[in-house]
Amino acid sequence: MSVTDALGIDASWLRESTDDLGQGxxxxxxxxxxxxxxxxxxxxxxxxxxxxGPGAGENFLSSAPFERIADALEGSVAALGPIRxxxxxxxxxxxxxxxxxxxxPALATGAWYTIVLTAVSIAIGFCIAVPVAVLRVYGGxxxxxxxxxxxxxxxxxxxxxxxxxxYGLPLAVWLNDVDVVGRGFVPEYAFWIAIxxxxxxxxxxxxxxxxxxxxxxxxxxxxxxxxxxLSKIEGIRHVVLPQTLRYAIPAWTNELVYLIKYSSLxxxxxxxxxxxxxxxxxxxxxxxxxIFTLLAxxxxxxxxxxxxxxxxxxxxxxxxxxxxxxxxxxxxGD
Amino acid sequence: xxxxxxxxxxxxxxxxxxxxxxxxxxxxxxxxxxDVWKSYGDEEVxxxxxxxxxxxxxxxxxxxxxxxxxxxxxxINRLTEVDSGHIYLxxxxxxxxxxxxxxxxxxxxxxxxxxxxxxxxxARKNVTLGLxxxxxxxxxxxxxxxxxxxxxVGLADQADSYPAQLSGGQKQRVGIARALxxxxxxxxxxxxxxxxxxELSNEVxxxxxxxxxxxxxxxxxxxEMRFARGGASRITFLAEGEIxxxxxxxxxxxxxxxxRTAQFFESIRHD
Numbered sequence: 001m002s003v004t005d006a007l008g009i010d011a012s013w014l015r016e017s018t019d020d021l022g023q024g025x026x027x028x029x030x031x032x033x034x035x036x037x038x039x040x041x042x043x044x045x046x047x048x049x050x051x052x053g054p055g056a057g058e059n060f061l062s063s064a065p066f067e068r069i070a071d072a073l074e075g076s077v078a079a080l081g082p083i084r085x086x087x088x089x090x091x092x093x094x095x096x097x098x099x100x101x102x103x104x105p106a107l108a109t110g111a112w113y114t115i116v117l118t119a120v121s122i123a124i125g126f127c128i129a130v131p132v133a134v135l136r137v138y139g140g141x142x143x144x145x146x147x148x149x150x151x152x153x154x155x156x157x158x159x160x161x162x163x164x165x166x167y168g169l170p171l172a173v174w175l176n177d178v179d180v181v182g183r184g185f186v187p188e189y190a191f192w193i194a195i196x197x198x199x200x201x202x203x204x205x206x207x208x209x210x211x212x213x214x215x216x217x218x219x220x221x222x223x224x225x226x227x228x229x230l231s232k233i234e235g236i237r238h239v240v241l242p243q244t245l246r247y248a249i250p251a252w253t254n255e256l257v258y259l260i261k262y263s264s265l266x267x268x269x270x271x272x273x274x275x276x277x278x279x280x281x282x283x284x285x286x287x288x289x290x291i292f293t294l295l296a297x298x299x300x301x302x303x304x305x306x307x308x309x310x311x312x313x314x315x316x317x318x319x320x321x322x323x324x325x326x327x328x329x330x331x332x333g334d
Numbered sequence: 335x336x337x338x339x340x341x342x343x344x345x346x347x348x349x350x351x352x353x354x355x356x357x358x359x360x361x362x363x364x365x366x367x368x369d370v371w372k373s374y375g376d377e378e379v380x381x382x383x384x385x386x387x388x389x390x391x392x393x394x395x396x397x398x399x400x401x402x403x404x405x406x407x408x409x410i411n412r413l414t415e416v417d418s419g420h421i422y423l424x425x426x427x428x429x430x431x432x433x434x435x436x437x438x439x440x441x442x443x444x445x446x447x448x449x450x451x452x453x454x455x456x457a458r459k460n461v462t463l464g465l466x467x468x469x470x471x472x473x474x475x476x477x478x479x480x481x482x483x484x485x486x487v488g489l490a491d492q493a494d495s496y497p498a499q500l501s502g503g504q505k506q507r508v509g510i511a512r513a514l515x516x517x518x519x520x521x522x523x524x525x526x527x528x529x530x531x532x533e534l535s536n537e538v539x540x541x542x543x544x545x546x547x548x549x550x551x552x553x554x555x556x557x558e559m560r561f562a563r564g565g566a567s568r569i570t571f572l573a574e575g576e577i578x579x580x581x582x583x584x585x586x587x588x589x590x591x592x593x594r595t596a597q598f599f600e601s602i603r604h605d
Contacts, residue, residue: 218448218450218453220446220448220449220450221450221452221453223413223446223450224444224446224450224451224452224509225452225463226413226435226436226439227411227413227439227442227443227444227446227513228439228440228463228464228468228512228513228516229436229437229439229440229464229468229516230436230463230464230467230468231436234467238463238467239452239454239463242454243453243454246454319453319454319496319498320496320498320499321453321496321497321498321499322453322454322498
């Protein structure tokens with residue numbers, strides 16, 4: 001007899017209500033996370049620049065009250081005897097909250113860079129990956145071109161690629177000659193070099209995922225397309241790829257998640273993204289553990305948002321009989 | 335081996351001349367296959383095939399598996415390239431190097447054993463894709479055409495279903511509608527019912543019978559002897575890449591000239 005039976009609770013009701021609760025909490029967390037980021041960005045770009053409110057990059061809230069609570073709790077710990085441990089924890093929590101308030105503006109700005117780096121690189125990388133994967137599978141004598149590209153890029157460390165682009169090539173010189181780079185809203189050249197690096201690197205990985213999906217589409221599909229009179233390219237474009245990309249979504253999401261986190265390597269070439277900002281603050285305050293814990297939470301928020309988004313995309317484009325959400329949405333029209 | 339081949343070639347020559355003299359008065363060949371050879375590696379799949387299919391005729395190709403029937407079909411719309419020989423559709427040399435295979439395929443409809451409906455598209459869109467991309471129909475024109483073709487195969491009510499939501503027989507009927515929509519000169523059927531349960535085969539065979547009645551020129555590879563008997567203008571029996579015997583259904587079923595043919599039809603009857 002299970003616990004729920006013993007307590008006379010309907011198990012399915014319990015399960016549904018905990019599901020609802022979980023979903024509710026996830027929505028609240030998501031709204032809070034994105035609400036914070038969007039408010040911060042918008043404020044920093046507009047009101048903050050115009051001198052209204054605390055100013056761009058300055059805290060909205062004061063951390064002082066939390067610091068006072070933390071100090072008070074920690075000061076009284078010694079006298080508390082048996083309840084000193086939970087009170088100590090509360091003190092650390094208040095301390096963490098104060099720190100979070102202090103570094104939140106820097107994290108939000110860093111998150112903006114991280115998001116733009118990831119989104120732009122994955123999007124351009126995708127546009128490169130599709131033809132590379134098609135060449136790899138259908139390229140005949142030119143397959144080796146696609147093969148060498150993916151193997152060369154996948155076989156070398158991303159950080160090494162970034163260093164070669166940043167220090168080794170005269171990209172910085174060229175980019176510095178472009179007037180708009182580093183002015184106003186346009187980031188410094190290091191940012192553009194990071195985009196190039198992540199685009200190339202991501203395109204190779206994406207090409208591999210797409211190649212796998214291409215190969216899982218039945219050969220007869222292209223034959224049938226050709227029998228109708230479509231050329232090979234048209235058949236690939238209109239018949240094979242639409243199926244391929246649906247199959248590729250789960251693996252592709254993986255690459256997106258990796259890239260969100262790998263984008264921290266841009267910090268090594270001075271792009272002021274999340275990791276860069278957090279590590280700068282940490283090395284000046286020596287509060288490594290709480291700062292990197294907060295940093296990890298922001299990455300977690302970004303990754304969960306990305307996977308959530310991709311789950312929605314996957315459902316939205318689902319077609320009965322194709323991919324992993326088979327049958328969830330029967331007869332959706334087009 | 336080579337002796338054997340000469341013999342067969344002579345034999346088919348003789349038969350061909352017999353055929354042409356019999357129907358010399360009203361021959362109107364739409365599809366002419368002349369001395370087609372094809373091998374995969376060391377394996378000769380087609381060994382000098384000669385065949386003429388008149389406009390409006392239904393040619394049924396039968397033979398044991400591996401006899402080259404499907405390869406023959408795929409050569410006709412150049413899904414497979416011949417090694418030597420020629421195939422003509424009307425005056426067009428299909429096999430010529432400067433003939434665009436895409437243009438040939440627009441005039442030749444094909445229905446596959448494994449159906450191969452475009453898995454990500456609804457029944458209607460399976461039909462409209464070729465109309466839109468190849469024929470340049472407008473969205474509305476293509477839609478109307480697709481709906482009337484689906485009605486022709488009795489599936490007007492399934493236009494919005496995806497292949498995964500259709501039965502095997504329904505899928506194959508969509509496959510036929512997809513090919514018919516392109517308004518082909520000739521339809522090729524590559525074992526259209528052999529992937530289907532017997533009860534599902536019937537609905538496909540009925541649609542094919544309807545096409546026969548409409549006077550569509552068809553080349554059909556099938557093991558469905560009921561269709562061969564009822565629908566074929568001629569039956570061609572292939573074995574080991576050669577035409578062993580060709581003639582009207584009654585002749586091949588009742589009085590085959592060759593022992594090999596008799597054995598084959600005997601074995602089919604016992605299936």
